[in-house]
Amino acid sequence: MTFSTPFYPGAEVALACDDVNFCAIASILRQETGIILPPGNNSLVVSRLIKHLRKLKISSFREYVSWVEDPANELDRAKMISSLTTNTTHFFREEYHFDYLAEHVINDLKRIAGVGGRVRLWSAGCSSGEEVYSLAATLLYHWPEIVLADVRILATDISIDALAAAKEARYSREKLASVPAAIRSLMLQDASPSDDTVTMPDAIRKLVSVRYLNFMEPWPTKGPFHVIMCRNVAIYMDDVVQEHIFTGLFDQLAPEGVLFIGHSERLPSELSKKVVLVDRTTFRRV
Ligand SMILES: C[S@@+](CC[C@H](N)C(=O)[O-])C[C@H]1O[C@@H](n2cnc3c(N)ncnc32)[C@H](O)[C@@H]1O
Incomplete structure (x- = not known):
């Protein structure tokens, strides 16, 4: 062309x-x-x-x-x-992961925070932020007292354009169509009905830190993480790089921590022995 x-x-x-x-x-x-x-x-x-x-x-x-x-x-x-980079994403993409989180993970996180522990989650390859704000809003909806706990969600990506959008946290109203109604109300709480764009409210944004991280460089992350989402990132890589990414993520996962990967991705066979498949493309560290 x-x-x-x-x-x-x-x-x-x-x-x-x-x-x-x-x-x-x-x-x-x-x-x-x-x-x-x-x-x-x-x-x-x-x-x-x-x-x-x-x-x-x-x-x-x-x-x-x-x-x-x-x-x-x-x-x-x-x-x-x-x-x-391919930055395709949307709110509540692969929604079953958020259902699993609500049904099987949030109570564990509450227990950790309840005894004064710190809770850490990571959206790795967050693109323009829809994934991490879906995560933050799900937590806030099911755990309103989260604001009093030591909970942080790290969102990382390599694309400077995607990171700028994730930091801005402003989305067209149509993009919220895929958000479950109750959680959408939470996201819309600061928006007026005439606004075409919606900025994520402070209560959601305060849970999230957006940072540059390239999987091919040293990772400045400090685990352990109780939840890691790394979805639809490794599909663009060869087996060697996939293994590097998933093994690195596994090493940062807390015992019994949960790793969500994309619907067409799979873990390297060595790693599969160290985790249990608990739901669709959802693994718990043993
Ligand atoms: C298709 S998006 C996936 C977004 C989101 N996780 C989802 O599933 O909706 C893939 C993201 O991975 C990021 N990415 C690609 N290579 C990367 C690397 N080496 N380190 C960190 N992020 C990378 C891209 O910039 C892009 O935003």
Whole structure:
């Protein structure tokens, strides 16, 4: 695919990403994030990155690759990576995980907090935040006294755009359609009926810390976590990276802690022996 793009008044430049430059970009992505970009996705690369070439006034992918390979242009490399991540998500995605949490986990968390313990949860690969706010709102709905307990939910991602959206915590009203009615009322408590967008109320936001974390770099996390959600992240990685991520998450899980993974993901076989499958793609550490 080629794009005819005016870079400056009067300039028309045809842009294509040939296989050499595609491979260079895919290789940076694999090295820095673990994400595999299968061959043949040249047009996806063009459509996601063209805005950066325009902004930098760079007129070819060959020049762009040299630019992002230069260590001095770290921020532009991060922007490239952010644009190449797939951030698809929605509130209460794979809702059965939130049902399991409400029915089988929240009482355990209350017990821990009840004797003065700290409770920690983690949405790992949180994208624009819908997952972590679904988690926080479920907790708050079933446990209104949570505000008095030592409970924190960590939300991490690699995409700078997704992290900015998660921090802002503002969503179009239509996005809340997938939220169960009772919990939706909680999310809407500060919104007026005429608002097209809804900002998550303070009571929900206060439970959440949004941070950058790349699974391919050292993890600055301090476990143990009682609940970890890492869903629809590892599907984009090869087996070696998947094993690295799931083993790392398992190591941070508290005894009897719960790990939720995506509907089409599976744990490496070594790890399967150390957890019990308690529900659909839901595991408890033994
Ligand atoms: C498809 S979204 C999943 C969002 C959410 N967990 C859900 O299931 O709805 C995958 C997320 O993983 C993030 N991601 C990809 N590679 C990553 C890495 N190496 N470290 C941390 N996050 C990564 C992406 O930026 C993206 O936001």
